[in-house]
Amino acid sequence: MHKKYIVTEKWDASYENPIIVEEKEIVAVDLSKEISDPEWANWVWCIAANKMEGWAPAQILKITETISPQRQIAVVTENYSANELSVKDGDIVIGSRILNGWLWCKKENNETEGWIPVRNIRLINPI
16 A cells, blocks of 8 residues: 655665666675665665666575575566665655665655655655
């Protein structure tokens, strides 16, 4: 169910060219880029066949091979984009999915979609 949120703290997108992968795509997982911050639990650094790199949720990956303690091969189990949405205080966003502390959403009256941290929003009401 989609829900409406108000942005309580500005967020600027972190990556100019975020990783985008499709279901059944093969990716390399680089465990050397692990972040110890608990806010980043279940995010892993992935390298796609087209050389795009970025953070992806571990939940969408099925590990098929371990190359070394730092490198794995995985199959992507669903389409995923790491696109982040830049927002400012007071913006209204419509969210469709929360994953690992991030909300997939779009600005109200705008079709551009992306992720913003859940800590930067407050629920207004279900749509």
